Amino acid sequence: MTEDRKERQRDRYRAPDPAEGPLTTDQGVAVDHTDDALTVGERGPTLMEDFHFREKLTHFDHERIPERVVHARGAGAYGYFEPYESCAEFTRAAFLQDPSVRTPVFVRFSTVQGPRGSADTVRDVRGFATKFYTSEGNYDLVGNNMPVFFIQDGIKFPDFVHALKPEPQNDIPTGASAHDTLWDFVSLQPETMHMMMWLMSDRAIPRSYRMMQGFGVHTFRFVDAQGRGTFVKFHWKPKLGVRSLVWDEAQECQGRDPDFNRRDLWEAIEAGQYPEYELGVQLIPEEDEFNFDVDLLDATKIIPEEQVPVRPIGHMVLNRNPDNFFAETEQVAFHTANVVPGIDFTNDPLLQARNFSYLDTQLIRLGGPNFSQLPVNQPVAPARTNHRDGYHQTAIHRGTNYSPNSLGGGCPALAGADGYAFSHYAERVDGHKIRKRSESFKDFYSQAALFWNSMSDWEKRHIVAAFRFELGKVGAVHVRERTVEQLAHVDYDLASQVAQGIGVALPEPGANNHKPQASPALSLDNLQGDGS
Ligand code: HEM
Helix, strand or coil: CCCCHHHHHHHCCCCCCHHHCCCECCCCCECCCCCCCCECCCCCCECCCCHHHHHHHHHHHCCCCCCCCCCCCEEEEEEEEEECCCCCCCCCCHHHCCCCCCEEEEEEEEECCCCCCCCCCCCCCEEEEEEEEECCEEEEEEEECCCCCCCCCHHHHHHHHHHHCCCCCCCCCCCCCCCHHHHHHHHHCHHHHHHHHHHCCHHHCECCHHHCCEECCCCEEEECCCCCEEEEEEEEEECCCCCECCHHHHHHHHHHCCCHHHHHHHHHHHCCCCCEEEEEEEEEEHHHCCCCCCCCCCCCCCCCCCCCCCEEEEEEEEEECCCCHHHHHHCCCCCCCCCCCCEECCCCHHHHHHHHHHHHHHHHHCCCCCHHHCCCCCCCCCCCCCCCCCCCCCCCCCCCCCCCCCCCCCCCCCCCCCCCCCCCCCCCCCCCCCCCCCHHHCCCCHHHHHHHHCCCHHHHHHHHHHHHHHHCCCCCHHHHHHHHHHHHHHCHHHHHHHHHHHCCCCCCCCCCCCCCCCCCCCCCHHHCCCCC
């Protein structure tokens, strides 16, 4: 029997082996004929009485569920995570204590913008979402392959995604991010500039999911057994190094093999070439919260590795393909609020919005409140709740289901105050209710410039070409011009090269050219791709 607890759990849910018996109806009644419906005579009408025919069509008619509103196209795999050593110094999370303990995981990689049937190798952000089935419940690290995000506050997410998606009147374009609405939004929201630099770089066309970094993006919080907090940023690094396609290759792949990235992942695992990633953390003591040029709660900024090195804490191996794409890869439900004791949130306003949005969307996508009972979502830690009923309830609960409860016979006891249960970090907060972003979030260009300055010549050429290609498709001249004005805040040379390529005038030199506050010498070495 396998040692992997998740595998043993999946075994309990596998459908009967089709080789072991005849075709049946959903009710288990054997069927001897499935090619001809029951009719009156050889050429007469089809009879309602044919329950097999009706069941077959009805089930087919209901096969589709809504695709994810973003990250609709994805590929997944099972595997395991092992810490290198105990992290008890920073976190009491059970799965980070003992190097001999393997925690089962399920990972889903994805593109963001395109629908389920879109091509893999489009210019886009890639999702990198990991579900750890820990002994203390599920922990989801729902990250991307870029360390920053487009917006600072989740209230802008619907606007951003509406601008990113195809235009409402004709659903054009799919795939690439080139259209007026996106660039209109971007040029009106300068906080997007840093992420747009990443998006126009080769990072947006990864060669393989096996050769891609992952980032938690937000600053999270580790909490140790004494309740002491430490800020943490998560980094996945692929053992195969970071590799990108070049643009022409990416475009050719879209035509020749739209499944290029998912096929690569599937075939590598089938061939025993298991993808491997190292988990690293940047740790920031709470007392250092205000010792940076940037606000730790601003998801459009990185903490440069020169300032806070990444400390490797463990590794993950993906060694099993799913048995069924729909049951597992499509129905998996990640959620940033799925945390375990020892991992907690910060007040990053983007993270706080995500903590609402994922469960909310999954209630409709997966048809009600019981989707955590689906095999891929089920924790290996026993779930004992007072939740009952609802669509697709599969558990047969017994006894009463309320608390407090002196009758017993149903309601589980509450965990003792022995450190086993999750308790929210007791952060002190104080302030007036206002709709105003902190001044500490207002530097939109320094890190975009830092990114540009850290690129090699050939990487810069690729970025300029990408801006020219994407902006060249924008019809509204004022949107092109405004985007070039934004780029002039990042780097005047970049802006002038893009302007030349798309036939718009440049703003006056120096008029609004931003002077980066961070030293250009501060390189992003460890964040760069290392080849084509
Ligand atoms: C998927 C919302 C920002 C990474 C999704 C989904 C929603 C969503 C509704 C679909 C979930 C589902 O149907 O199961 C949001 C909101 C954001 C935000 C409201 C900002 C306020 C981010 C950021 C990241 C991210 C910053 C990366 C750090 C992902 C990933 C998935 C996803 C990886 C796909 C998960 C999967 O593979 O099933 N997001 N998102 N999102 N999001 Fe976000």
